[in-house]
Amino acid sequence: MLNRHIVLAANPVGWPKLSDFETKTAQFDLQTAGNDPDHVLVLETLYISMDPYMRGRMRPGVPPPRPTLYSPFELNKTIEGYGVSRVLKSKFPEKYPPGSFVTSISTAWADYQILRQDELTLLEETRMIVSIPADEEEKLHIPLSHYVGPLGSPGVTGYVGFFKFGQPQPGETIFVSGAAGAVGQSVCLLAKRAGLRVVGSAGSDDKVRFLKEKIKIDAAFNYKKPVGGSLDTALAQLCPSGIDIYFDNVGGETLDAAIAHANENARFPLCGRISQINTAEADQYQLKNEDVARAKSISLSPFGVSADRPKLLDSIYGVVKPQITAGEWREFKEDVRVGLDAAPSYFIEMMRGSNFGKSIIEVKNPKAESVISKL
Numbered sequence: 523m524l525n526r527h528i529v530l531a532a533n534p535v536g537w538p539k540l541s542d543f544e545t546k547t548a549q550f551d552l553q554t555a556g557n558d559p560d561h562v563l564v565l566e567t568l569y570i571s572m573d574p575y576m577r578g579r580m581r582p583g584v585p586p587p588r589p590t591l592y593s594p595f596e597l598n599k600t601i602e603g604y605g606v607s608r609v610l611k612s613k614f615p616e617k618y619p620p621g622s623f624v625t626s627i628s629t630a631w632a633d634y635q636i637l638r639q640d641e642l643t644l645l646e647e648t649r650m651i652v653s654i655p656a657d658e659e660e661k662l663h664i665p666l667s668h669y670v671g672p673l674g675s676p677g678v679t680g681y682v683g684f685f686k687f688g689q690p691q692p693g694e695t696i697f698v699s700g701a702a703g704a705v706g707q708s709v710c711l712l713a714k715r716a717g718l719r720v721v722g723s724a725g726s727d728d729k730v731r732f733l734k735e736k737i738k739i740d741a742a743f744n745y746k747k748p749v750g751g752s753l754d755t756a757l758a759q760l761c762p763s764g765i766d767i768y769f770d771n772v773g774g775e776t777l778d779a780a781i782a783h784a785n786e787n788a789r790f791p792l793c794g795r796i797s798q799i800n801t802a803e804a805d806q807y808q809l810k811n812e813d814v815a816r817a818k819s820i821s822l823s824p825f826g827v828s829a830d831r832p833k834l835l836d837s838i839y840g841v842v843k844p845q846i847t848a849g850e851w852r853e854f855k856e857d858v859r860v861g862l863d864a865a866p867s868y869f870i871e872m873m874r875g876s877n878f879g880k881s882i883i884e885v886k887n888p889k890a891e892s893v894i895s896k897l
């Protein structure tokens with residue numbers, strides 16, 4: 523049978539273009555796949571996640587001697603990222619039984635994939651692969667796609683950023699940028715549950731309406747046409763007691779505006795700077811209010827979750843999974859597009875804000891008949 527796979531054809535300059543990607547097709551022999559002694563898992567891709575960090579891996583770079591999970595993508599090699607797959611064949615059936623699922627950061631932008639022992643070892647050491655029982659959705663009512671949303675990188679990032687670096691107290695005001703996105707929604711839902719006043723910004727009126735009506739945050743504005751005509755006036759009006767926590771998903775001038783409206787000893791988990799990610803370094807926005815941040819003793823905390831992930835994953839799952847089962851995350855919005863071929867255009871569109879919720883490509887519907895029945 524045929525295996526489609528998408529490779530990085532060229533390193534993007536500025537905004538990625540469709541010509542930076544190429545879809546290739548190769549024969550895939552399901553019967554012999556995994557026979558090589560070094561091949562440990564044969565996987566069928568179900569979902570792939572469109573994540574802004576992947577833009578960083580598309581920059582030119584020399585692959586390190588021992589590749590890491592964040593190494594630059596090699597040209598003409600299959601792109602990999604977060605995703606969910608079905609296990610077709612396994613050399614470790616107790617841990618990864620055929621018919622069960624895995625979520626990992628090395629999910630190929632392909633129909634099928636074979637994992638080698640060294641790749642699996644690296645994923646297990648960093649807990650970047652998680653086994654999901656075949657009956658998880660049926661038993662716990664957790665959609666598999668949530669493993670790239672509330673239970674995936676966005677959820678874990680939101681959780682660590684909010685609780686560890688935000689140090690929230692009930693009654694405080696948190697401002698969340700990129701609030702309608704995957705990380706942003708997670709933070710808004712956690713912050714409302716923790717009893718904070720939540721103010722969010724997003725890039726369209728529909729997203730602002732969704733945040734107020736579905737996620738039920740206290741106030742939201744469209745940063746492209748802010749209340750009162752500027753970020754300053756919007757924040758002054760919507761955060762009358764000042765900002766105690768700013769969860770920064772976008773960087774740039776929004777970070778400067780949040781510093782100007784922050785209270786003393788405010789905490790700023792700096793999660794990402796998507797507003798600058800496609801801009802050449804020399805042209806990137808330079809922070810102007812650093813001295814103001816110093817005068818107010820604001821904790822500016824750029825953070826990543828990979829170091830925390832192995833030890834925190836169980837506790838995060840322990841809190842968030844029961845909440846999902848209880849329906850408390852039902853308003854978390856996913857924006858699922860169907861078909862592997864749509865991945866390059868959706869990745870580009872996601873960074874321009876056309877996604878409305880967690881951006882996911884459904885390569886294969888988990889409920890559709892699987893090739894596993896042919897084994």
Ligand SMILES: NC(=O)c1ccc[n+]([C@@H]2O[C@H](COP(=O)([O-])OP(=O)(O)OC[C@H]3O[C@@H](n4cnc5c(N)ncnc54)[C@H](OP(=O)(O)O)[C@@H]3O)[C@@H](O)[C@H]2O)c1
Pocket residue numbers: 572573574575675676679700701702703704705706723724725726729771772792793794795796797798825826827828872873874875876877878879880881
């Ligand atoms: N620290 C970590 O370990 C970690 C892990 C995961 C993600 N992140 C970061 O978290 C942020 C959100 O990621 P996500 O996965 O949740 O993606 P997302 O928010 O679901 O999707 C990206 C969104 O960014 C917004 N955006 C694009 N250009 C913008 C601009 N110039 N100014 C403001 N917003 C802009 C768009 O929404 P609008 O319509 O609202 O503009 C777009 O929908 C990113 O910065 C990402 O790099 C960090």
